[in-house]
Amino acid sequence: MSEDDILVVENLTKNFDVGRGQMVRAVDDVSFSVKRGETLGLVGESGCGKSTTARLILRLIEATSGSVMFEEQDLLKLPTNEMRRLRRRAQIVFQDPYASLNPRMTVRDIIGEGPLVWGMKANLDDRVAEVMTRVGLNPDWAKRYPHEFSGGQRQRIGIARALALDPTLIICDEPVSALDVSVQAQILNLLTDLQDELDLTLIFIAHDLSVVRHISDRVAVMYLGRIAELGTRDEVYERPSHPYTRALLSAVPIPDPVTERNRARTMLEGDPPSPLNPPSGCRFHPRCPIAQQVCSEVEPVLGSEAVGHPVACHFAEAIPQV
Amino acid sequence: MSLDTANRKVVLSVKDLHTDIKTENGVVHAVDGVSFDLHNNEVLAIVGESGCGKSVTALSMLKLLPKRVSKITQGSVMLGDLDLTKVSDRGMRKIRGKRIAMIFQDALTGLNPVHRVGDQIAEMILIHEDVTKRQAHQQAIRLLDQVGIPNASERADRYVHEFSGGMRQRAMIALAMALEPEVLIADEPTTALDVTVQAQVLEVLLEVKERIGSSIILITHDLGVVAGMADRVLVMYAGRIIEEQSANGLYHNPMHPYAWGLLNAMPRVDEVLSDHLASIPGAPPSLIEPPKGCRFASRCPMAEPVCEEVYPEVIRVARSSVACHFADRPDWGRALWNAEVMS
Numbered sequence A: 001m002s003e004d005d006i007l008v009v010e011n012l013t014k015n016f017d018v019g020r021g022q023m024v025r026a027v028d029d030v031s032f033s034v035k036r037g038e039t040l041g042l043v044g045e046s047g048c049g050k051s052t053t054a055r056l057i058l059r060l061i062e063a064t065s066g067s068v069m070f071e072e073q074d075l076l077k078l079p080t081n082e083m084r085r086l087r088r089r090a091q092i093v094f095q096d097p098y099a100s101l102n103p104r105m106t107v108r109d110i111i112g113e114g115p116l117v118w119g120m121k122a123n124l125d126d127r128v129a130e131v132m133t134r135v136g137l138n139p140d141w142a143k144r145y146p147h148e149f150s151g152g153q154r155q156r157i158g159i160a161r162a163l164a165l166d167p168t169l170i171i172c173d174e175p176v177s178a179l180d181v182s183v184q185a186q187i188l189n190l191l192t193d194l195q196d197e198l199d200l201t202l203i204f205i206a207h208d209l210s211v212v213r214h215i216s217d218r219v220a221v222m223y224l225g226r227i228a229e230l231g232t233r234d235e236v237y238e239r240p241s242h243p244y245t246r247a248l249l250s251a252v253p254i255p256d257p258v259t260e261r262n263r264a265r266t267m268l269e270g271d272p273p274s275p276l277n278p279p280s281g282c283r284f285h286p287r288c289p290i291a292q293q294v295c296s297e298v299e300p301v302l303g304s305e306a307v308g309h310p311v312a313c314h315f316a317e318a319i320p321q322v
Numbered sequence B: 001m002s003l004d005t006a007n008r009k010v011v012l013s014v015k016d017l018h019t020d021i022k023t024e025n026g027v028v029h030a031v032d033g034v035s036f037d038l039h040n041n042e043v044l045a046i047v048g049e050s051g052c053g054k055s056v057t058a059l060s061m062l063k064l065l066p067k068r069v070s071k072i073t074q075g076s077v078m079l080g081d082l083d084l085t086k087v088s089d090r091g092m093r094k095i096r097g098k099r100i101a102m103i104f105q106d107a108l109t110g111l112n113p114v115h116r117v118g119d120q121i122a123e124m125i126l127i128h129e130d131v132t133k134r135q136a137h138q139q140a141i142r143l144l145d146q147v148g149i150p151n152a153s154e155r156a157d158r159y160v161h162e163f164s165g166g167m168r169q170r171a172m173i174a175l176a177m178a179l180e181p182e183v184l185i186a187d188e189p190t191t192a193l194d195v196t197v198q199a200q201v202l203e204v205l206l207e208v209k210e211r212i213g214s215s216i217i218l219i220t221h222d223l224g225v226v227a228g229m230a231d232r233v234l235v236m237y238a239g240r241i242i243e244e245q246s247a248n249g250l251y252h253n254p255m256h257p258y259a260w261g262l263l264n265a266m267p268r269v270d271e272v273l274s275d276h277l278a279s280i281p282g283a284p285p286s287l288i289e290p291p292k293g294c295r296f297a298s299r300c301p302m303a304e305p306v307c308e309e310v311y312p313e314v315i316r317v318a319r320s321s322v323a324c325h326f327a328d329r330p331d332w333g334r335a336l337w338n339a340e341v342m343s
């Protein structure tokens, strides 16, 4: 664990037992670290294990194996009471601002719930007003209920709730996926500002690669429970080296008709396979445009030898850069 | 994209369409004076944020809104010389699928979960065409194969819930295109899909359109998808069309401040813009009692007192149109948005 790492995840694995002897290998041997004050983007298609990774880190579900070092302690080994103490400092913001806020609680009670649990009864209203102002909500609205707010405002409430306990780490699980572009921009700008002002560390989960490029310092690309590629924003977006990253990037439409219609596109075939029975060898091999015999037999390790940043592909160095 | 619509035949013409929806809170003027032409073989996109009236426009055209709560109060939808707003329910049943078809974001809206996928397509062909059951079934398999469903003859006997997301959308395209309709309305056809699958489905959509030579109305909120697919774009805001342009024109020269804001609020996968995105403050107005002036006024950095008072009429500029009092000052609008971004 290097000094400026706030979080180090090692060999994190989660198998869901779905009966009849079947296991969903939702997260499989995932390792990465997050530096204090940075934003790590976690991207990948539906079902690749992003939310499960988030839940494992915060111990909302128990891991099958692995370790999660947060501020120098292994969260997965902590007794519950100490875990609760640390969890104050690591918060989560969910995708659906509608589903994640209790409709029968006022905004004040939603935001104040955490501080109250921690015995911060004195000055509670001041605290609530302070975080509401910080996220751009009028503190006079504290007595209102979630349904009286628009989608973007509800997401601000979710962020205010996360901020109320002065966390150092916030995991945002698809925080803008349910929002319109104009409102999405408001929330992205807010997160950027909060991070600067409060020196927050963010893990930003999304399937939208454009949003992740905008907000992240480093990016991890997941495929079927594993990390396919991990690097700085520029390494991943300017020099993508896993065939999956490249295909994914080339599939994202660019909002410019001239660029969009003249670009070369790697079209992947089929859908991502089920994590119930992940393919042998490299999990991407059935859809990979450059797969060879070895790919179906040997699982590639996530290594930096080929291109200078971690890529899990037998032929990472062989892919010509464009 | 450079498709010149000036000389093309108009296949569908919507004029001053108004649709009201009754809700607990009052009457929502969901579509409030929408006009546009759809030309032969073009892809016309309708974009705009959630709730601006895109789906209600489409459903009104096909008369698929629940009668109990909705009403087309004004306007016409001309398909050739037939005004669809005046056609009976029975008449509409002959037109839907045959002359205008629709695909939805959720395949379970378009496909029946209790019938085999192949049977549904065959049934549709049987109703409208003079073929035998066997022929209809063979044709259904061919259609499924054409939209890229592997082992089409075996998959035709499956149910929609046995299909993956991408396969469902393909099957819905096969069903919609079975009778080679003149017009296909696609309402967020790929919104629920992963990007790699979205790319496949969009490709299939364009392929099928070229093969049968129909026109597409593509409804989406994804400006990236629009850039790759559309010849022309309508930008809707709060029940009205506020800008209409060729795709090229819109992306390189948006005229309405809302269109400019929208385009600059989107982060891009191919470049990093600034730390801050243009963000449009606030949210769209209620459509129960919409403001009398420009509906965008409360969020617009260019707004002046006149904007609150007077609804800006649609101005035609060459083959584009825009509804803004200050459409002739696009640079000014940009400067204001920029100032907003920096602050």
Ligand SMILES: Nc1ncnc2c1ncn2[C@@H]1O[C@H](COP(=O)(O)OP(=O)(O)OP(=O)(O)O)[C@@H](O)[C@H]1O
Residues within 6 Å of the ligand: A016, A018, A024, A025, A026, A044, A045, A046, A047, A048, A049, A050, A051, A052, A053, A207, A275
């Ligand atoms: N409680 C559970 N029981 C069984 N399987 C589960 C459970 N939770 C998640 N899974 C499975 O684990 C895999 C990873 O799910 P996860 O929600 O982490 O994906 P994700 O990357 O967040 O996807 P999305 O983009 O759709 O949110 C999926 O195949 C999912 O179906």
Ligand SMILES: Nc1ncnc2c1ncn2[C@@H]1O[C@H](COP(=O)(O)OP(=O)(O)OP(=O)(O)O)[C@@H](O)[C@H]1O
Residues within 6 Å of the ligand: B021, B022, B023, B028, B030, B048, B049, B050, B051, B052, B053, B054, B055, B056, B057, B069, B221, B287
């Ligand atoms: N069945 C309905 N009952 C009540 N209100 C409705 C109904 N359908 C639509 N509306 C209202 O009509 C307006 C227009 O809705 P519409 O579904 O056309 O929006 P949209 O542009 O398609 O949005 P989205 O991008 O979210 O699909 C909204 O205010 C919506 O709340």
Ligand code: SF4
Residues within 6 Å of the ligand: A242, A243, A244, A282, A283, A284, A285, A286, A288, A289, A290, A291, A292, A295, A300, A312, A313, A314, A315, A316
């Ligand atoms: S290891 Fe093989 S199958 Fe996997 S991504 Fe690399 S080339 Fe493709």
Ligand SMILES: [Mg+2]
Residues within 6 Å of the ligand: A050, A051, A052
């Ligand atoms: Mg998720």
Ligand SMILES: [Mg+2]
Residues within 6 Å of the ligand: B054, B055, B056, B187
């Ligand atoms: Mg809609």
